[in-house]
Amino acid sequence: MNKFINLFSFFFALFLSNIAFGVNSDLKNIKIDAELPAGNIIVDSIEDGVVKIQQDLRDSKQWFYWAFRVRGAQGRTITFDFTNKKGGGPVGVRGPVVSTDGGLTFSYPLDGKSKSDSFTYSFGQDDKDVLFYECYPYVRSDWDRFIKKHEKYLGSHIALETLCRSRKLADVPAARFGCINKTPKFRFLITARHHASETMGSFVLEGAAETFLGDDALGEWLRENAELMVVPFVDYDGAQAGDQGKGRRPHDHNRDYLQFIYPETKAITQWIATHANGSLHTFLDIHCPWIRAWENEKVYSPLKDPKIxxxxxxxxxxxxxxxxIQSGSMKYRAKNDIPFGVGWNSGKNHAQGWPAATWVGKTVKDLKIVRTFEIPFANADGTVVKPENCREFGRDIMKVVYLIASEEQ
Ligand SMILES: [Zn+2]
Known part of the structure; x- marks a missing residue:
């Protein structure tokens, strides 16, 4: 009997120890990888309930994009600790953007509960496959979904274009919206993702394009008078592969408007020269700033050199x-703009080569508006940044372009 009790005690103790420590001590069945759209992660170690990881910088200098998938962690609580803590760490100010449905929907479940270099996530019993991103992802399939949503306008108000072939020989998408079947009075160009990981810019671009399809007076005017060319991924390969993009060696896509080593930048200038006869009314280039603090948590423009x-x-x-006139929930304040020559916004920042806006300002005829916007990743003056309010902002900036263009008529 004693033997039986001892044996029972042994197994009961073993059972209890599994409850107590199993959550965090045995992570060997957990798989962490970059097998998700725009994946990017280096796993340093997995032990004692802590996963040590870091963003894969690839050919960029210090930057903060990462994206990874976790499988086999259901029912567990795991801390993800980023080992590259330069600049305070690469976790956004609202924590990771997470999907538990294979990428259909995303949210910030750890808003207010994350640190700048780590977060702890409790996987539900059904969370067999969870996606973690530094920011809302936007890849080719998102663009295709956007076009599919508006496919009834193809041929009438939307013309799909192939900008060029990328270095990896992929067709780089672009599209014209509005007055596409006759010569328009005004031509506008909006680009996003000169820096691959600055995803919120693509959502802003969607919102701007949608104003051309609106069943309202603004939509009607735009379709009659203006053509909008959009390039949703200037660094196409980088945006699909989950590269940082910013600060690539020898220079990134937004420092390439002197040397033109990337097919996309060259193709943008050729499209302006040929299709647009060297003339644009408006050029807007959409970016995202650093990950946190100061102006990086506000919507703003780094204003251009008055000379250009x-x-x-x-x-x-x-x-x-x-x-x-802005009506979206993410508010722009002119006082947050950075004048040229202040802080990082100076000619020194262009030592590696011209940005797109500089090339356009110096080269394009009839130009009225040339402007860059910085859209924060997660927090805009207290407002949660999400795809929908980025689209709202895109609509708001297009309303302003319309107001300025229509005054000239
Ligand atoms: Zn940028």
Whole structure:
């Protein structure tokens, strides 16, 4: 009997120890990889309930993009500790963007509960496959879904284009919206993802494009008078592969408008030269800033060198109008703009080569508006940044472009 009790005690103790320590001590069946759209992760170690990981910088200098998938962790609580802590760490100010349904929907479940270099996630019993991103992802399939949503306008209000072939020989998508079947009075160009990982720019671009399809007076005017060319991924290969993009060696896509080592930048200038006869009314280039703090948690424009601006008064009017008419939940304030020559926004920042806006400002004819926007990744002055309010912002900036263009008529 004693023997039986001892044996029972042994197995009961073993059972209890599994309850107590199994959650965190045995992570050997957990798989962490970069097998997800725009995946990017290096796993340093998995032990004692802590996974040590870091962003894969690839050919970029210090930056903060990462994306990984976790399988086999259901029912467990795991801490993800980023070992590259430069700049405070690569976790966004609302924590990771997470999907538990294979990428259909995303949210910030650890908003307010994450650190800048780590977070702890409790996997539900059914969380067999969970995706973690530094920011909301936006890849080719998202663009295809956007076009599919509006496919009834193909041929009438939307013309799909292939900008060029990328270095990896992929067709780089672009599209024209609005007045596509006759010569328009105004031509606008919007680009996003000169820096591959700055995903929120692609959502802004979607919102701007959708104004051309609206069943309202604004949509009607735009379709009659204006053509909008959009390039949703200037660094196409990098955006699909989950590269940082920013600060690539020898220089990134937004420092390439002198040397043109990337097919996409060259193709953008050729499209302007040929299709647009060297003339644009408006050029907008959408970016995301650093991951946290200061202006990086506000929507703003780094204002261009007045020497390349077509008209400083129009730039000022753009800012005033946007602040006045904006209806989206993510608010722009002109006072947050960074004047040229202040902080990082100076000619020194262009030592590696011209950005797109500089090339456009110096080269394109008839230009009225040339402007860059920085869209924060997760927090805009207290507002949660999500795809929908990025789209709202895109609609708001296109309303301003319309107001300025229509005044000229
Ligand atoms: Zn950028």
């Amino acid at each position: 601006l077509p008209d400083v008064k129009i730039e000022k009017r753009f800012s005033e109008l946007l602040e006045k």
